[in-house]
Amino acid sequence: MDRAEKAVDYLNADYGVRSWLLTRDHKRIAILYLLSITVMFMLGSVFAVLIRLELLTPAGDVVQADTYNKLFTMHGIVMIFFFLVPSIPAVLGNFLLPLMIGARDLAFPRLNLLSWYVYMVGAAFTLWAVITGGVDTGWTFYTPYSTTASHTNVLATAVGIFITGFSSILTGVNFIVTIHTMRAPGMTWFRLPLFVWAHYATSLIMILGTPVIAITILMLGLERAFGIGIFDPALGGDPILFQHLFWFYSHPAVYIMILPSMGVVSEIITCFARRRIFGYSFIAASSLAIAVFGFLVWGHHMFTSTQSVYAAMVFSVLSFAVAVPSAVKVFNWTATLYRGSITFEAPMLFALGFIGLFTIGGLTGLFLAALGLDVHVHDTYFVVAHFHYIMVGGALMGYLGAIHFWWPKMTGRMYPEAPARISAALVFVGFNLTFFPQFILGYLGMPRRYHAYPEEFQVLNVMSTTGASILGVGYLVPLCYLIWSLWRGRVAEANPWGAAGLEWRTNSPPPTENFAATPIVEEEAYAYPLKEPEVV
Amino acid sequence: MSSRTSTVAHQFDDAEQQRNASTLGIWVFLVTEIMMFGGLFTAYVLYRSSYPEAFAAASHHLNATLGAANTIVLLSSSLSMALAVRASQVGSRWGTVAGLVVTIVLGCIFLGVKGYEYASKFEENLVPGPFFDLPGAEPQSELFFSLYFAMTGLHAVHMVIGVGVLATLVVMALRRRFDADYHNPVEIGGLYWHFVDIVWIYLFPLLYLLGRH
Numbered sequence A: 001m002d003r004a005e006k007a008v009d010y011l012n013a014d015y016g017v018r019s020w021l022l023t024r025d026h027k028r029i030a031i032l033y034l035l036s037i038t039v040m041f042m043l044g045s046v047f048a049v050l051i052r053l054e055l056l057t058p059a060g061d062v063v064q065a066d067t068y069n070k071l072f073t074m075h076g077i078v079m080i081f082f083f084l085v086p087s088i089p090a091v092l093g094n095f096l097l098p099l100m101i102g103a104r105d106l107a108f109p110r111l112n113l114l115s116w117y118v119y120m121v122g123a124a125f126t127l128w129a130v131i132t133g134g135v136d137t138g139w140t141f142y143t144p145y146s147t148t149a150s151h152t153n154v155l156a157t158a159v160g161i162f163i164t165g166f167s168s169i170l171t172g173v174n175f176i177v178t179i180h181t182m183r184a185p186g187m188t189w190f191r192l193p194l195f196v197w198a199h200y201a202t203s204l205i206m207i208l209g210t211p212v213i214a215i216t217i218l219m220l221g222l223e224r225a226f227g228i229g230i231f232d233p234a235l236g237g238d239p240i241l242f243q244h245l246f247w248f249y250s251h252p253a254v255y256i257m258i259l260p261s262m263g264v265v266s267e268i269i270t271c272f273a274r275r276r277i278f279g280y281s282f283i284a285a286s287s288l289a290i291a292v293f294g295f296l297v298w299g300h301h302m303f304t305s306t307q308s309v310y311a312a313m314v315f316s317v318l319s320f321a322v323a324v325p326s327a328v329k330v331f332n333w334t335a336t337l338y339r340g341s342i343t344f345e346a347p348m349l350f351a352l353g354f355i356g357l358f359t360i361g362g363l364t365g366l367f368l369a370a371l372g373l374d375v376h377v378h379d380t381y382f383v384v385a386h387f388h389y390i391m392v393g394g395a396l397m398g399y400l401g402a403i404h405f406w407w408p409k410m411t412g413r414m415y416p417e418a419p420a421r422i423s424a425a426l427v428f429v430g431f432n433l434t435f436f437p438q439f440i441l442g443y444l445g446m447p448r449r450y451h452a453y454p455e456e457f458q459v460l461n462v463m464s465t466t467g468a469s470i471l472g473v474g475y476l477v478p479l480c481y482l483i484w485s486l487w488r489g490r491v492a493e494a495n496p497w498g499a500a501g502l503e504w505r506t507n508s509p510p511p512t513e514n515f516a517a518t519p520i521v522e523e524e525a526y527a528y529p530l531k532e533p534e535v536v
Numbered sequence B: 001m002s003s004r005t006s007t008v009a010h011q012f013d014d015a016e017q018q019r020n021a022s023t024l025g026i027w028v029f030l031v032t033e034i035m036m037f038g039g040l041f042t043a044y045v046l047y048r049s050s051y052p053e054a055f056a057a058a059s060h061h062l063n064a065t066l067g068a069a070n071t072i073v074l075l076s077s078s079l080s081m082a083l084a085v086r087a088s089q090v091g092s093r094w095g096t097v098a099g100l101v102v103t104i105v106l107g108c109i110f111l112g113v114k115g116y117e118y119a120s121k122f123e124e125n126l127v128p129g130p131f132f133d134l135p136g137a138e139p140q141s142e143l144f145f146s147l148y149f150a151m152t153g154l155h156a157v158h159m160v161i162g163v164g165v166l167a168t169l170v171v172m173a174l175r176r177r178f179d180a181d182y183h184n185p186v187e188i189g190g191l192y193w194h195f196v197d198i199v200w201i202y203l204f205p206l207l208y209l210l211g212r213h
C-alpha cells in the first residue's frame, strides 16, 4: 500500500488484530459491522439460491419439504435480523453520524463496540442453529407451532435473535443521545442532514420496538425450554397474543430497514442533482411520522387471524395513512430532481432505482392494507413480492448506493465507475425480473412457503429464478471491484463528489478524531451549489 | 483540575456535555426497559381480564406477607440509594459507600426472600411445566404461575444486574473516582435502581393482592 506520504487516518493510526477488536472508534466499528453483515448477507443469499433452484420446477425435487421449510426460515432470519436491520444503521450510520454532526465519536464508544460483540454472539447462536439442523417455523415463529410442534432448533435461534436485539437497542440509544448532545456549534436541528433525521427516527423504533420482540422471543423461549406456557392454548393462553406482540415490533422493523435507506437517498439525490432538497422539513418530519404511525398498523398482518372486524378496519385505515409520509418523501425527491443538473454516477443509479422500486413496493402495500383484497392475496407470492420490493428493492438498493457513495470516505479509494454502473443496472433488471412475476403468481393464487406448485405457474417461476441469477451477479460484481479498489482504486480526495455535508470536509479516510478542529456550521444542509469547498 | 480532564472522555467537549449525554442515555435505556416489561404486562392484563376467577384463586397461593415484606425492603433500598446519590453530590466518599452498601444488602435480602418463595413454589408443585399440580384448580391457574415466574424472574434478573452495578460503584467510590464535580455514574446507577423498584411496586399488587379477600 502506497500510503507512505499520506496523513495519519483511522485505518493506519494503529495496526494489528487487537487494535481492531478493542477499538472504540466508530469508524472502525463500522468496518467490523461491514465485514460481519457481508458474511451474513452471503449466507442468507445461499439460502435464497437454494429456494429459487427448488422453485425452478413444479415438482419438489431439489430438496425435501422439511428442508425447504428450513431454507425459507433461515433465509428470512439471517437476512432480516442479521443483515437488513443492522445494515445501514450499524455500518453507515455508525461511520457517518458523528462525521455529519461534527463530533469526534458517538456519545458512548464502548457501548458501540459492545453492540458489535453482542451482535456477533447472537449471530454465533444462530449459526449454531443452522449447523445443527436449522429451524422450520418461518421467520415469524408463530405459536403454538414454534413452541410445541416444531422439532427443530427453535431455542438456539430464539436466543440468537434475543441477544442480537440488544445490539440494536444499544445502537439506538447511542444514536439518539449522540444526535441530542454531540452536535457541533451551529448544527441546529433543522440543519441536520436528512440522513441524520432518518437515523433518529430509526433509533426511536429500535428503542421502542426491539425490547418488545425481545420479551416476546423470551416468552417463546421460556415456553419451549421450561414449559412456562404463556401462549399455550391448553392453559388458556392465546397464540394470537404472540402474533400481536411479534408484529408490534416486526411491522415497525420494516421501517428500521427502510428509513435509513430513505436518508441515504436524500443525500445522494441532492448531491447528483446539485440541488437543495425540496421540502427539507417535510422530509424530516415524515421520518418521525413514519416512526410514530409505524407502531399503529401492526394489525394489517392479522386480517385473517380472528381479529375483530372493527380492529381490522382501524388497522386498515391507519395502514393507508402511513403511506402518506412515504409518499411525501417520494414527491419531494422528485421535486428535487426537477431542473437539477443531474449526473448518473453509480450511487445515483442506485438511488433512482430505490425510488422506483420503493414506489412499487409501497403501492402494492396499499393492496394488502385493503381488507377485501388482502383476504384474496394474503399468504401468497403477492405478499412475498411486495415486501421484497420494500426490503430488497428499497432497503438493499439504498444500502448499495450508500456503500458506493461513501466508499471513498470510508476507504480513501474510488471504486471503478464503469463496473459499478453495470452492477446497478444488473441489480435493477435482475431484481424486477425476480420479483415482478411473483406479484402475478400471487394474484393467480400461488401460496408462499411451498416447495412444489402446479405446472401452470412454472413459466413465471422460471423467470423469477432467471432474474435471481442476474441479481446474484449484480451483487457479486461489486464485491469483486470494491475489494479490488482497496489496492488499485484511484486515491480519493476529501470531497470527490463535490457534495455538501461535514463528512466531506475532512480527509478521506478521516483521522481518528474525525476533524482537525471542531467544525462550525453556518448554513443549512444541502447548500448546493457549493461555495468554494474547504477542507477543515 | 487534573480530575476534570481525566474524567471527561475524549469525545466530549466538557463535563457538562458528558453529564447530559449519560443522563439522557440512561433515560432512553429505561424507556426500552419499560417497553420490555410492557410485553409481559400486556399478557398479564389480557389474561387477568379473560380469567379473573382462576387468577384470583391462583394468587391466593402466593405468600402476601413475604411479598409485602419484600416491598418494604425494596422501598428502603430506594431510600438508601437516594442517600448515596445525595452523599456523592456533596462529595462525601464514605457517605456514598455506606449508602451503596446498605442498598446492596437490602437488594440481597430481597433476592434471598424471592429465592425462598421460589423454593416453596417448587415444593408445592406450583412451578409451570410437567410437574405443575394444583388440585381442583382451573387450567388457567398454571397460566398465572407462568406469568408470575416470568415477571418476577425478569425483575429478579434486573435486581441481580443492579447489585452488580452498585458493587462496581462501591469499588469506584473507594478508589476515589468520584468527587463533588464528577459523580454521574452514581446518579445513573441510582436511576436504574429506582426503576427496578418501581417495577416491583406494580408487580406486587398485580400478582399478590388483586382479587384477594
Ligand SMILES: [Cu+2]
Residues within 6 Å of the ligand: A250, A251, A254, A297, A298, A300, A301
Ligand atoms: Cu406491516
